[in-house]
Amino acid sequence: MSVAVIGLGRAGLPLAGVIAESGTYVFGIDIDTEKCDMINSGENPYPDEPDLDQIIEAYGGDVLYATPSCVPDCGVYVVIVPVGLTPDNKPDFKYLEKACRSVGRVLKEDDLVIVETTVPVGTTETLVRGWLEDVSGLRLGDFYLAHSPERIMAGMAVTRLKTFPKIVGGVDSASGLKAHSFYSGFLPDVRLAPDSRTAEFTKIAEGTYRDVNIALANELYVAAATYNIDYHEVRRLANHAFCHLHLAGIGVGGHCVPVYPHFLISDNSIARPELVEHSRVLNDGMIDYWVTRIMFEIDYSPEVKVCIHEIGYRPDTAILTNSRPVVLYHALKGAGVDVYVHDDLFTPEEAESLGLRWIEIEDADFVFNPFTLVMDHA
Amino acid sequence: MSVAVIGLGRAGLPLAGVIAESGTYVFGIDIDTEKCDMINSGENPYPDEPDLDQIIEAYGGDVLYATPSCVPDCGVYVVIVPVGLTPDNKPDFKYLEKACRSVGRVLKEDDLVIVETTVPVGTTETLVRGWLEDVSGLRLGDFYLAHSPERIMAGMAVTRLKTFPKIVGGVDSASGLKAHSFYSGFLPDVRLAPDSRTAEFTKIAEGTYRDVNIALANELYVAAATYNIDYHEVRRLANHAFCHLHLAGIGVGGHCVPVYPHFLISDNSIARPELVEHSRVLNDGMIDYWVTRIMFEIDYSPEVKVCIHEIGYRPDTAILTNSRPVVLYHALKGAGVDVYVHDDLFTPEEAESLGLRWIEIEDADFVFNPFTLVMDHA
Numbered sequence: 033m034s035v036a037v038i039g040l041g042r043a044g045l046p047l048a049g050v051i052a053e054s055g056t057y058v059f060g061i062d063i064d065t066e067k068c069d070m071i072n073s074g075e076n077p078y079p080d081e082p083d084l085d086q087i088i089e090a091y092g093g094d095v096l097y098a099t100p101s102c103v104p105d106c107g108v109y110v111v112i113v114p115v116g117l118t119p120d121n122k123p124d125f126k127y128l129e130k131a132c133r134s135v136g137r138v139l140k141e142d143d144l145v146i147v148e149t150t151v152p153v154g155t156t157e158t159l160v161r162g163w164l165e166d167v168s169g170l171r172l173g174d175f176y177l178a179h180s181p182e183r184i185m186a187g188m189a190v191t192r193l194k195t196f197p198k199i200v201g202g203v204d205s206a207s208g209l210k211a212h213s214f215y216s217g218f219l220p221d222v223r224l225a226p227d228s229r230t231a232e233f234t235k236i237a238e239g240t241y242r243d244v245n246i247a248l249a250n251e252l253y254v255a256a257a258t259y260n261i262d263y264h265e266v267r268r269l270a271n272h273a274f275c276h277l278h279l280a281g282i283g284v285g286g287h288c289v290p291v292y293p294h295f296l297i298s299d300n301s302i303a304r305p306e307l308v309e310h311s312r313v314l315n316d317g318m319i320d321y322w323v324t325r326i327m328f329e330i331d332y333s334p335e336v337k338v339c340i341h342e343i344g345y346r347p348d349t350a351i352l353t354n355s356r357p358v359v360l361y362h363a364l365k366g367a368g369v370d371v372y373v374h375d376d377l378f379t380p381e382e383a384e385s386l387g388l389r390w391i392e393i394e395d396a397d398f399v400f401n402p403f404t405l406v407m408d409h410a
Numbered sequence: 411m412s413v414a415v416i417g418l419g420r421a422g423l424p425l426a427g428v429i430a431e432s433g434t435y436v437f438g439i440d441i442d443t444e445k446c447d448m449i450n451s452g453e454n455p456y457p458d459e460p461d462l463d464q465i466i467e468a469y470g471g472d473v474l475y476a477t478p479s480c481v482p483d484c485g486v487y488v489v490i491v492p493v494g495l496t497p498d499n500k501p502d503f504k505y506l507e508k509a510c511r512s513v514g515r516v517l518k519e520d521d522l523v524i525v526e527t528t529v530p531v532g533t534t535e536t537l538v539r540g541w542l543e544d545v546s547g548l549r550l551g552d553f554y555l556a557h558s559p560e561r562i563m564a565g566m567a568v569t570r571l572k573t574f575p576k577i578v579g580g581v582d583s584a585s586g587l588k589a590h591s592f593y594s595g596f597l598p599d600v601r602l603a604p605d606s607r608t609a610e611f612t613k614i615a616e617g618t619y620r621d622v623n624i625a626l627a628n629e630l631y632v633a634a635a636t637y638n639i640d641y642h643e644v645r646r647l648a649n650h651a652f653c654h655l656h657l658a659g660i661g662v663g664g665h666c667v668p669v670y671p672h673f674l675i676s677d678n679s680i681a682r683p684e685l686v687e688h689s690r691v692l693n694d695g696m697i698d699y700w701v702t703r704i705m706f707e708i709d710y711s712p713e714v715k716v717c718i719h720e721i722g723y724r725p726d727t728a729i730l731t732n733s734r735p736v737v738l739y740h741a742l743k744g745a746g747v748d749v750y751v752h753d754d755l756f757t758p759e760e761a762e763s764l765g766l767r768w769i770e771i772e773d774a775d776f777v778f779n780p781f782t783l784v785m786d787h788a
Contacts, residue, residue: 153637199647225647230639234647237630241623241653244685248622251685252615258680259531261608269577269603269612275619276654302636307622307629310688 036061036106038131039113040071040098042078042287043148043182046189047112049087052096054218059106060098061134068098080350083190104138108214111135111160112148112182114287121294123152125159132160136167144176144210146200147228150235150288151179152295156228157203178202178211179228181235186286186351197221201231239292240308245278246289247311250318253280253405257325282402283318283356285345290315290354319356322402323363329407330369330398338364338371339396343378343388347403350377352386357402361388372396414439414484416509417491418449418476420456420665421526421560424567425490427465430474432596437484438476439512446476458728461568482516486592489513489538490526490560492665499672501530503537510538514545522554522588524578525606528613528666529557530673534606535581556580556589557606559613564664564729575599579609617670618686623656624667625689628696631658631783635703660780661696661734663723668693668732697734700780701741707785708747708776716742716749717774721756721766725781728755730764735780739766750774 034057037048041062048060062068070077072093076085092098102109113127128149135145145164147156156179161172168175180200184192198219202208208224215222225231249263256263267277284290293312296305330336343357344350352358357373364371372391373383380390393399399408412435415426419440426438440446448455450471454463466474480487491505506527513523523542525534534557539550546553558578562570576597580586586602593600603609627641634641645655662668671690674683708714721735722728730736735751742749750769751761758768771777777786 153639196650197647223647226640226643229637230643230647233634233637233639234644237644237655238648238653240630241626241648241655244622244626245619247685248619251683252618255674255680255683256611259607259611261531261611262604265604265608266612266615269575269601269608270616270619272574275616277615277619296633302633305629305633307625307685307688307692310685314685 033107035108037110043184044112052091058096059103065100071098081189102134108144109135110146122298132163133167136164139168141174147179148182153232176207176210178207179231197223199231201225201228203228236292239289242289243293244311247314249278249280282322283315285354285356287353319363336397339391339399340373341399341401343373343375411485413486416489422490430469436474437481443478449476459567480512486522487513488524500676510541511545514542517546519552525557526560531610554585554588556585557609575601577609579603579606581606614670614673617667620667621671622689625692627656627658660700661693663732663734665731697741714775717769717777718751719777719779721751721753
């Protein structure tokens, strides 16, 4: 048996690599032919995932073969392409539908399809099932279908995949058991959820936990600042086995946490999740707070050269997906602040090409780190 | 040197006991003379605090002497009396003021006063300082004043006190250091906060973390129920080192968690903490959800004998402070449900004296556990 992994992004490629490492032949499917060529020549397209280098070098082009179109006769098809948001914050299924239909075209009896993409509750058993049945002419029961949410973290993808419990839920019990058996072949801790909906909900709940707790941290940070109390000190003192106050910041970036709460918020089949919704608004609103705060700190002067130091979506990363520092840059600029960026993971040219003005730290009058929230006057 | 502990409640008595155990003479001050007599005859007034039995037996009436009025010449005065809420959810300082004024009457130069009561931010350096100065005629600097929030949990008071980090913050640095040195004499892990305000805020933040996370659990529970998903299963699958989904329930009871968020909500000196406020409303509103849910489960029949099984503020406790099961009982009764209670920690007579109708489990048609949320039809 071989396995096809559809989507060789930051979650899909590590998964394909770990399966290959276990000795199973993997076809990695990605429309980006340049990326496929890199992988097949043993080169890791995500050099900030250090553990991935040796895996791609060892297996790329051999046990792990990347190709742009879906491959028949694989037995197992794992779909792991992004479901992001439309401009009005509804789930955007276009990549998932395309990937599922491409699987449907090669699907045959007894094949197993697993959705690893984080999706709204019910997506696997309704939309995905429908796309697969529609194209393949098969019916559920002829094939198996399950959901198993990826839980990786960019920069630690391989470690997370190998150490975190893997949750698996089938759209029917035979599918759940089959998917459980598949993952148990190469991962140490596979946990069977009652069904695919529970597996879907679990991943959304996990992301929502982070978003709400970051919102709480932000609300407490603002209150503490008004009291002239250092929130970081509060957090250090408060946290223990039963208390997990999160870091405050300028909002939440990345592919995951700011996206998944909208899968609950936009679902009209459930009561409006007001706490989740309010947390999302609060986190996004931190940009306004920090524009006001920084303008106050620089005495509302358009002469002060303000540098945002670090522009990735989280500390020490060059990934810019939903980067809040970039949003802050544009908000400060819009407010008339003489704003620049600096980041050791970028060149001045790269920053400029992103529409961000570059400055050397020593040339700035005021340096703000959007993660530590430290403000340094020159 | 001896120590006075003002307030021998569920937090104060264990503290007094642990100090006595360390070999320091402790005067325990409590207006309840009956309780004082019990303690002095070696009897633990809180038998559900098992570790406390042997401490009171060993030291009560001797190294730990309980008395109804404040004692001079103690050197250290620890105030640990309740600050609850007025009917409009403002902090109710009446016991704290009374206790502080009684300390003020015996206060002399170089004495240390410590507030362990959880209080709104700034209380120690403003109200408490004012009461002490007013009555004693001394000025801060003549005496020392610090805040060190109790972090015990009813039923585990002694263990928590001995193992949890003890946070200490002075209203000035000399007070902080003096209080740190005092606690270091009998507790293993004492942590100095920058000031009393930070110590006060830390305790409120800790309680607020729990309230908000229980609100999130409740919101996710309701969504999961609509999806026909078992939230407990979700929680089991989701939780790991970076995810701490809390238990859902019918709201939050007890002396602490439902109270402390109001110390932020009612403070007009800070921006309205909407997330904290919404969480409080959401948790209180779970009673409505469960009335509706239970009525649905019993098919809206006034004939079905409904039993609420367990009535304490949390599982396995006879403490009724802010008990949500009791609130649920009255709400169901108001909705016309034939409702009863059962709890192994109470007798039928005790329940009846609380205005709660008693039933044996086997005589009920429908049994609801307000903590596990399990509903059993006979």
